[in-house]
Amino acid sequence: MPLDEQYATIVDALPSDGDGLAAVGLGICWPNTSPFSAATEISIRAGETLTEAADRLKLRWSPRWLVDAGFVATDKTGAVVSHRKPSIGGGPITWSPDVRMCRVEDQVPNSTPAGSARYERRLAGEVALLALWHRAIEESGVGDMRPSGDIVGNTRGARFRDFLVYVLNAGLPQGWEARHEVSLTSIRGLHMRRGVGGRKSDIVVIDDGGRLVAVISSKWTWRSDRGTEAAQMVPLRQFRPDIPYTLVTAEFSRAKVVARESVEDRTYHLCPDWVGAWLAIGQSDEPRAEFPTLDDLVAQGRSVADNLGLAGLPDLLRDLKESGTIL
DNA sequence: AACCTATCGGCGGAGAAATC
DNA sequence: GATTTCTCCGCCGATAGGTT
Numbered sequence: 001m002p003l004d005e006q007y008a009t010i011v012d013a014l015p016s017d018g019d020g021l022a023a024v025g026l027g028i029c030w031p032n033t034s035p036f037s038a039a040t041e042i043s044i045r046a047g048e049t050l051t052e053a054a055d056r057l058k059l060r061w062s063p064r065w066l067v068d069a070g071f072v073a074t075d076k077t078g079a080v081v082s083h084r085k086p087s088i089g090g091g092p093i094t095w096s097p098d099v100r101m102c103r104v105e106d107q108v109p110n111s112t113p114a115g116s117a118r119y120e121r122r123l124a125g126e127v128a129l130l131a132l133w134h135r136a137i138e139e140s141g142v143g144d145m146r147p148s149g150d151i152v153g154n155t156r157g158a159r160f161r162d163f164l165v166y167v168l169n170a171g172l173p174q175g176w177e178a179r180h181e182v183s184l185t186s187i188r189g190l191h192m193r194r195g196v197g198g199r200k201s202d203i204v205v206i207d208d209g210g211r212l213v214a215v216i217s218s219k220w221t222w223r224s225d226r227g228t229e230a231a232q233m234v235p236l237r238q239f240r241p242d243i244p245y246t247l248v249t250a251e252f253s254r255a256k257v258v259a260r261e262s263v264e265d266r267t268y269h270l271c272p273d274w275v276g277a278w279l280a281i282g283q284s285d286e287p288r289a290e291f292p293t294l295d296d297l298v299a300q301g302r303s304v305a306d307n308l309g310l311a312g313l314p315d316l317l318r319d320l321k322e323s324g325t326i327l
Numbered sequence: 328a329a330c331c332t333a334t335c336g337g338c339g340g341a342g343a344a345a346t347c
Numbered sequence: 348g349a350t351t352t353c354t355c356c357g358c359c360g361a362t363a364g365g366t367t
Binding site for chain 1: 334
């Protein structure tokens, strides 16, 4: 169960607030780098502010989101520019740190031509997500924990699961425990049953009395075909209907469907507010005008997440701790 | 080495909705 | 009414760790 050395040092300094947790979770599992990142290197004219350049270029995304998040823009002379400070020499914008956005959208292919409506929509969502994430790591004081390259294979799911186990163990009361790879036959009520076999649970939460509080399934991304038939569910539902079965995911484009239709008792999202902001941007005709600042995005994201009923990791911890104390 | 199990992630297409 | 765009569904290939 040990955390991979690559990210163990990061989660040792795990923040306790929701945004900080979300930032670390998203960071260590950072989805594949988006080729759209280069589109943030817009060309500014001498005498222009970033806002004026964005207006002229009719950007869907707002450079100010990045500035508010702590990115610094410089023009070709190396002079800092912002929504307030005009450029002296003009030229292409360089962002510091590098803009490295991630792809969370599987409906708009990487090959989509720049300028098309779908391209611009995906771009705006990716910029917003990067800004929200970057502000969170800045405010939490954790460094950039993103893997240097893209993660391939099934390792992202394992990272996410280990992260969740760590978060649970750090946030649950003394004596409680979150474990994964627990054999289902070791759960009272599932022993000596047919069809349980050698199956393992995803994550189980046990309280200080050794009682099973909940079973948690972690899925970095979600698809309808693999979301509904978790092998462990059937015996659990049949023999231990008293145990809540929950899902934690980081799925973006299907977040609404997950919240609405997944078979689990409850679902939680790694970063509900950011999904909310991302959805709001996708739906807006002019997101830059509608949400000029990063604070606007944060507020809108929270509102959308609330309306959709998306819960986050702090909600999961709270719900677990409030489990019944009367047997 | 071959096989098995588990987990993502990209993609194409069906059907609905919006737009012309 | 036709065409384009959007949303959603779920198929299945890629990858890796464990097992025989």
